[in-house]
Amino acid sequence: MKNILVLGAGRSSSSLIKYLLEEAQNQDWIVTVGDTNLEMAADKVNGYAKGKAIHFDIENIAEKTKAISDAHLVISLLPPKFHPLVADTCISEGIDMLSASYVSPEIEAMHGQAVNKNVLILKECGLDPGIDHMSAMKVIDEIKEKGGKLQAFYSYTGGLLSPESDRNNPWKYKFTWNPRNVVLAGRGIAKYIENGHYKFIPYHKLFQRTQTIEVDGYGSFEGYANRNSLNYRSIYGLEDIPTLLRGTLRREGYCKAWDVFVQLGMTEDTYPLINLSEMNWNEYTRTFLPEYGTSTEEALCEYLGLDPQGEIFKKLEWLGLFSDEKIGANDGGTPADVLLSLLEKKWSLDKDDKDMIVMQHQFEYTQNGEQKRRTSSMVIIGDDSTYTAMAKTVGLPLGIAAKLVLQGKIKLKGVQVPTQKEIYQPILEELEKVGIEFKEMSD
Amino acid sequence: MKNILVLGAGRSSSSLIKYLLEEAQNQDWIVTVGDTNLEMAADKVNGYAKGKAIHFDIENIAEKTKAISDAHLVISLLPPKFHPLVADTCISEGIDMLSASYVSPEIEAMHGQAVNKNVLILKECGLDPGIDHMSAMKVIDEIKEKGGKLQAFYSYTGGLLSPESDRNNPWKYKFTWNPRNVVLAGRGIAKYIENGHYKFIPYHKLFQRTQTIEVDGYGSFEGYANRNSLNYRSIYGLEDIPTLLRGTLRREGYCKAWDVFVQLGMTEDTYPLINLSEMNWNEYTRTFLPEYGTSTEEALCEYLGLDPQGEIFKKLEWLGLFSDEKIGANDGGTPADVLLSLLEKKWSLDKDDKDMIVMQHQFEYTQNGEQKRRTSSMVIIGDDSTYTAMAKTVGLPLGIAAKLVLQGKIKLKGVQVPTQKEIYQPILEELEKVGIEFKEMSD
Numbered sequence: 001m002k003n004i005l006v007l008g009a010g011r012s013s014s015s016l017i018k019y020l021l022e023e024a025q026n027q028d029w030i031v032t033v034g035d036t037n038l039e040m041a042a043d044k045v046n047g048y049a050k051g052k053a054i055h056f057d058i059e060n061i062a063e064k065t066k067a068i069s070d071a072h073l074v075i076s077l078l079p080p081k082f083h084p085l086v087a088d089t090c091i092s093e094g095i096d097m098l099s100a101s102y103v104s105p106e107i108e109a110m111h112g113q114a115v116n117k118n119v120l121i122l123k124e125c126g127l128d129p130g131i132d133h134m135s136a137m138k139v140i141d142e143i144k145e146k147g148g149k150l151q152a153f154y155s156y157t158g159g160l161l162s163p164e165s166d167r168n169n170p171w172k173y174k175f176t177w178n179p180r181n182v183v184l185a186g187r188g189i190a191k192y193i194e195n196g197h198y199k200f201i202p203y204h205k206l207f208q209r210t211q212t213i214e215v216d217g218y219g220s221f222e223g224y225a226n227r228n229s230l231n232y233r234s235i236y237g238l239e240d241i242p243t244l245l246r247g248t249l250r251r252e253g254y255c256k257a258w259d260v261f262v263q264l265g266m267t268e269d270t271y272p273l274i275n276l277s278e279m280n281w282n283e284y285t286r287t288f289l290p291e292y293g294t295s296t297e298e299a300l301c302e303y304l305g306l307d308p309q310g311e312i313f314k315k316l317e318w319l320g321l322f323s324d325e326k327i328g329a330n331d332g333g334t335p336a337d338v339l340l341s342l343l344e345k346k347w348s349l350d351k352d353d354k355d356m357i358v359m360q361h362q363f364e365y366t367q368n369g370e371q372k373r374r375t376s377s378m379v380i381i382g383d384d385s386t387y388t389a390m391a392k393t394v395g396l397p398l399g400i401a402a403k404l405v406l407q408g409k410i411k412l413k414g415v416q417v418p419t420q421k422e423i424y425q426p427i428l429e430e431l432e433k434v435g436i437e438f439k440e441m442s443d
Numbered sequence: 444m445k446n447i448l449v450l451g452a453g454r455s456s457s458s459l460i461k462y463l464l465e466e467a468q469n470q471d472w473i474v475t476v477g478d479t480n481l482e483m484a485a486d487k488v489n490g491y492a493k494g495k496a497i498h499f500d501i502e503n504i505a506e507k508t509k510a511i512s513d514a515h516l517v518i519s520l521l522p523p524k525f526h527p528l529v530a531d532t533c534i535s536e537g538i539d540m541l542s543a544s545y546v547s548p549e550i551e552a553m554h555g556q557a558v559n560k561n562v563l564i565l566k567e568c569g570l571d572p573g574i575d576h577m578s579a580m581k582v583i584d585e586i587k588e589k590g591g592k593l594q595a596f597y598s599y600t601g602g603l604l605s606p607e608s609d610r611n612n613p614w615k616y617k618f619t620w621n622p623r624n625v626v627l628a629g630r631g632i633a634k635y636i637e638n639g640h641y642k643f644i645p646y647h648k649l650f651q652r653t654q655t656i657e658v659d660g661y662g663s664f665e666g667y668a669n670r671n672s673l674n675y676r677s678i679y680g681l682e683d684i685p686t687l688l689r690g691t692l693r694r695e696g697y698c699k700a701w702d703v704f705v706q707l708g709m710t711e712d713t714y715p716l717i718n719l720s721e722m723n724w725n726e727y728t729r730t731f732l733p734e735y736g737t738s739t740e741e742a743l744c745e746y747l748g749l750d751p752q753g754e755i756f757k758k759l760e761w762l763g764l765f766s767d768e769k770i771g772a773n774d775g776g777t778p779a780d781v782l783l784s785l786l787e788k789k790w791s792l793d794k795d796d797k798d799m800i801v802m803q804h805q806f807e808y809t810q811n812g813e814q815k816r817r818t819s820s821m822v823i824i825g826d827d828s829t830y831t832a833m834a835k836t837v838g839l840p841l842g843i844a845a846k847l848v849l850q851g852k853i854k855l856k857g858v859q860v861p862t863q864k865e866i867y868q869p870i871l872e873e874l875e876k877v878g879i880e881f882k883e884m885s886d
Contacts (some may be wrong), residue, residue: 200714
């Protein structure tokens, strides 16, 4: 009987735990779910004979050592800062560990120890990072094997609303993950390479420099550049590629409207606003505008050159940026805090809303002197508000990896990410069986 | 015989030391100049019987205590971080101290001790802060004394080039103080109040939201908002004023061209560029642009909507932003570092260049039910590259304050800034005699 220990029973664990419990019915497994909230852990395994819930507090060393040494495999969904604490015990106890978060320098430094102890620490095995690595490397390796030379690689991922849920919402967007991160997205500098030239986009230009992406059957999206695409040259073995850009997807029209917040300074998070407790939304908006002696609506259109009848203005109005309703915020909030509180009213998922994950890779390469192009696209729609597309795409790669590791089908040791064929090929094959698949087009 | 100790013999000390040495000929004074560079200190007092140079290292406690206890008054031109060390000894030795830099929280906390020891610590007594406080408070107090109620106060200061030195330079600007601070100017958020509404300008809009300022006989300037105008409500006793904005002056046309650097991201100072050692200026510029498949010049005009025949583009071209000359920078430099190195080639003062300080206050107020407006403007041109307008306007208020303190004409004790009539009135009267005067206009 093999014991799989899942650490963390939060929202993103639903699909992973369900997958493991259902597989356990045909395998010699038990699935132990540990959380500081025992009730939440119990709820996740409820009704499954092979499920077990335990109290688990990462900062309680005895509890940690006991739970991990009782396991044959550990999957950590804890916040990334706790992963070194888990990995450390896994290595000393000789237990393989899987997670969906990025390899930190601290984890990277554990590679030698893990190899010595014959332990696999498989990281970045969720959606992004995770499925992005696997699906990109599959095509990159295929192109290379056929003697192709990659000229350009663009890769976009977005956590969005399904088409059936985005009606009556001009932004066609709601929060499907950490709302605060959405409001602060893109702060800093976006770095990529194009035609052999390094490119740097400052934050205030990021949402203006978007690409349009078409996904067969799902229409148009737009992508803005992620913080650092340059790292991916070494991760994907594409050191000499002239063009490499990774980006985040939104529905068409979103970025131009979001850029209004950026231009106004509403996404600033470094200073507190004044008199917030007395302010209404119209006054909040006016704070970021010069005084034109006109209405706030007219001043905004004048300031940023917006069409008062246009789509951008409509999106802003729909949010309530010009209303005389009190903000209801306490003094001390930043512009971003206040904007977040407005968006949370309008962009929180309703019970019936379904989310949607979209990923598209674009490859441009030369083969036998010919210019070629290939795209590989995935669209996953959530089942409901528990088994969301996000939970499925983050959890199922981990669940499948767990099965493959326990079955001895992944033999690599040390700190790994799923860019190697030995890992990505069997995981992608299994993902296809549970409906997570890519459609390829070439010309 | 009274001994005035001047700490620091750097560039900005020239006018102060000359003023003190010349006054000393008619007063019972000697002037001691202390610097870690004894030669530089000696050079400043050379030829004056009442001048004396000493080695002074603020971090040598014995040297510090000796020099200060030998003095009857200390004027510190040291970097602001050292002022608490000077003030501390001045207070324990019972010696008055003057300086041109801002009151820090550390200095502010010394007020009670200074009062107990009957010591004056007069801060912010240079140009900005200094002359700005004095000249503004003079008018503010006059308006209040006549029963006027201030509605708006705008105050602008700029360190610029004199008209005779700004020909053949389309920017009409050179560095007359710390060049790095000029390149990084405005980072953060500018805060002010207008018509009773708090206003916050993010950095990427700062150089677009300028005011035009006319100075009689000197033409048009433009002002961009300083970081925090709101503080000045309490400093100037204008807690209820609906509009208060302080700003920095540049020659007309400067800000729109500078904004190109801001929009491109060339003033970013938070990340290193890549491949700098191999890059030429054209490639540097291209780094901040999308790839349009055109020349860098065309791409820039397309990207930011610039007229290739226009004044903005001419300014950029004049700097050499499109040249194929190597940058000659080491890897690891930020965009701002590289921009600075370009500007230093073109914006360093020549021997014959003269600088110019421009300050203008604008007051709008009601008096007996009438709307009134007053402006108060000062223009000071440097004599040469030693007795610059900057050195005069920073140094002479300190020199005059020193004379008034030694003559017993300023009796205030504790930590003070020159916003009180007892201080500003005699200083402004003396400044007028040495040619530092304001012209007033009202309507």
